[in-house]
Amino acid sequence: MLTILLTLLLVTLGLLALLWTGTLVAQGYIYDSPTDGLAWRAPAAAGLLSAFLFVWMIIEYRRPNSTDTIFNFSSLQSVKFEKFVSLRKNETGEEQEIPYERRTMASRRDEFVDAKGSIWARSSSGMMVAILVDEDGEKKRFDAELVNGKFGSQPTRYHEVGGRRYIFANELGKVYGTSRGAFIFSAFLNLVFLALWFVALWPILRFQWSHALGLAAACWLIVTLALLPYMFGRARDAAEKSAKNRKAVAMVMWSRGGRA
Secondary structure (H helix, E strand, O other), X not given: OHHHHHHHHHHHHHHHHHHHHHHHHHHHHHOOOOOOOHHHHHHHHHHHHHHHHHHHHHHHHHOOOOOOOOOOXXXXXXXXXXXXXXXXXXXXXXXXXXXXXXXXOOOOOEEEEOXXXXXXXXXXXXXXXXXXXXXXXXXXXXXXXXXXXXXXXXXXXXXXXXXXXEEEHHHOOEEEEEOHXXXXXXXXXXXXXXXXXXXXXXXXXXXXXXXXXXXXXXXXXXXXXXXXXXXXXXXXXXXXXXXXXXXXXXXXXHHHHHHO
């Protein structure tokens, strides 16, 4: 959270400098003289934009990659999981459940291993025909997409039974799916940000509405392309660091409990 606050402070100061000096120069050139009360109008405009950006960063901190700029956002979303149950079909056709859990190996690469430390493979003493993922206490089944009862040459995809999501065998640990609602929400945030630029420039900084509209579009575009990806990256990094810290604390508490 400290990272987000420091980033926001720098952004706020940058917006304040941009809006103050920009208004002085632009209005002095277009209208002969800048508006009255610029000493409070510029901080108010910068504060309005910064408050919205703070909310947007918090959303990304709480749910990383759930939103993005309109130019970077994809309706393809992914959800991570740390463990699953693999269903292996043996020679007799029976399905055997084998739990797997993510573990960082000596090579510093994450792999999913079973209780014996064996790394998951789609063909291991049989065929891994399905994957079970626990989501909020409910097991979701993902069946392998087979060709004539066999794995194809392409990376195997496990498709959710009764759903539209899927898991790639070469990208274990992520459930992929498309979300129309996420796209609409992300587009809404981008449009609100554009509208706030217009509000900051028209009623607050007293540009004529036509000038405010054009300048708002230009400022929104520049900030969206140059600044927002950096801010979202900082929020996502902070979320990842926080998750690792919570996991480390949980492991320490678990180990202490085990020794007790």
